Amino acid sequence: MKRQNKFFLLAFLLLFSFSFAQDSLKISASEFMNVVKNYHPLALKYQLQNRLAEAEITRARGNFDPVVAGKLGEKNIDGTKYYEQKNLELGIPTWYGIDLHGSYNYLDGQKLNNSDTKGGLYQFGITVPLAKNLLYDQRRAMLDQARFGLRMTEAEQAVLTNELLLEAENTYWDWVQNYEIYKLKSEIVEINKDRLDFTKKTFEYGEKPAIDTIEALSQLQSFELQQRDAFLSFVKSTQQLQLYLWKDNQQLYELSEMIYPSDRLEEHLAYSDFEFLINEVDSRPINSHFSILYYDQKQNILESERRLKWQSFLPKLDFTYNFFNKENYSPDFLPLFDNNFQYGLKLEIPVFQRAARANYQMAKIKLNQNQIDTNLKIRELDVKIETYKNEILNYHAQIDLSRNNLQNYRRLLSAEEMRYSNGESSLFLINSRENKVIEAQEKFISIRTKFLKSFNKLKWMKENFTL
Structure with missing residues (x-):
């Protein structure tokens, strides 16, 4: 398996190197999520779990x-x-x-x-x-518990399915981030190739010193190294994305051609919809979350067991x-x-009723334990929701700051290039300004990704609330 992965990585690198400029397979976030929902083995497994719970009801009805x-x-x-x-x-x-x-x-x-x-x-x-x-008797208890168990299983599987979809969607946007960083590095490499050619010509004409050609070459080589590293990160994230791509009959989808995202970080609707999402989540009572419904149904099962154990006190x-x-x-x-x-x-x-007293006491203790678990889960969900909301608001503010910061660095680079053309600056200063621009662009991309991932966390948290 390791040899196959290495072979895939090598083939992927070669394929991308020769075909990046050609038409390749694109996949959008919505298309990717549809594949995960319909074909991922875990999503199908969760559906089968609900069918098992339905079968439990049928079996309990068999007692009648x-x-x-x-x-x-x-x-x-x-x-x-x-x-x-x-x-x-x-x-x-x-x-x-x-x-x-x-x-x-x-x-x-x-x-x-x-x-x-x-x-x-x-x-x-x-x-x-x-x-x-x-x-109350064993037959009625088994049927009640099977019915509660079905609703309990449905709530649990809904949470697990949404966690799978959240993980898949954030993997997609990590992939987009790595792709955009690679594109950024590729564009900078092309710019620095042109700058090196221009610097060589000015040196040949006696307008610039020879040291400028070394400066331009060093800058180009530095960005070429960064480009290769960015490309490797993009390939790795593509392999991570492939873990979610499945076909019918639970067959892993093998990539036969290059794929890259058709969605961009800057085009996401989250930038305009995040306030609406926050208000919508705030309007949902925390007790309607599937995680809490899970514990509510478990409480019903334990209460059924307590009623059944109480019968043991009767002759x-x-x-x-x-x-x-x-x-x-x-x-x-x-x-x-x-x-x-x-x-x-x-x-x-x-x-002596010793067995009856012990069984009834154990049933009551289990009820108390489940109530404690319910309270802890409510607190956990409250903290998660507040954390995601704060992340969204904070990252959204950082996006504006990062955008302004990037624009300022670009102005400084443009001014430095103007001074260089007038003979008032050096290539070293231009390269320094350019490095700052690249750092700011990468930071801008990273903050956008963090914002979208926090948005997705709250969005899939919303999906865990019943209507």
Whole structure:
């Protein structure tokens, strides 16, 4: 893999050296972000995570599915039929912990128990929890928690997706910055090549000393070194950008030709939209942020668990009633406890309740811990938003200062060139002024990039708020 990366870098350098002036593939920020949204493996993984949470709901609902069961058997020894049995059952669990069940049982044989009933027997019954599991039980808790879990997962995946998109977009603008710095260095190299040629001619005509040609050559070589370093930075950032370029079937997009940005730092809408963005974020309640919704849904899950643990303090008191009717007999339903019935009452009471007390205490502690985490997250988001807002305002002010500073350095360079043409200055002073201009231009580009990256941080923070 390292050898492949080195080969790619070498091929990329050669390709760019020979084809920079030719038409190449351009990509805008919007096109790049669309690729990331639709094809990046992490974005697709987050979508699949939501589908897993939806499947959890379906699985929890399965606890309420009716169950059909059947049984067929016979025992025969030495010609004696002990029993022959045919059984079909249907169980229907309900939301309130009540279970309905019905069955048909056919039994015949010579060695049956005294409590068994020969022939066909229909049975209809109900089981009702009278204390524990009446108001809340494991089945309802699992379904509630699956529903809360889906909303929790959706909130988490929204935050993770937006973090991925923020990282991708800022990588794009770092790439643009390196490209513009490389273009700047290339333009300066061409200017200094022309200056060197001009200086050589003036020396040949006896108008300038030989030392000026050395001064011009040294300046050119210095900028050529800077140009190569800037180009290497641009190539590295292109490789970083490629990490976000994917195709269908999670295949990495291999660059077969040179690409460079079609957007420029100075053309971004953020310079006019940043105040609107700040006001929009300020108008959003912090509790509607997906990170807080994540903890809210987790709180609901823990509250469901607490309700379930509280049920353990109640005695388990279940009442079961079954109505029987023999095959080919007319049914006689009423009175319920007169004929053809069976009922049962089962009571269980833990003596010391130690497991119940421990489980309930643990559930309450988890609720308190999650509330603490929620408060910390709210504070963290508040600090982040204020930090991003301050960065935007500060960098926007720095852009104006940097622009004015660059204009002043350009005026000084122009004045120095005028003095040099009049014989009142030297090439050394021009080079010094030119170096200051280059430094100011690089600073100007860097501040623009910082402003856009801070703008993006707040913009993607806004995307984490629910509408």
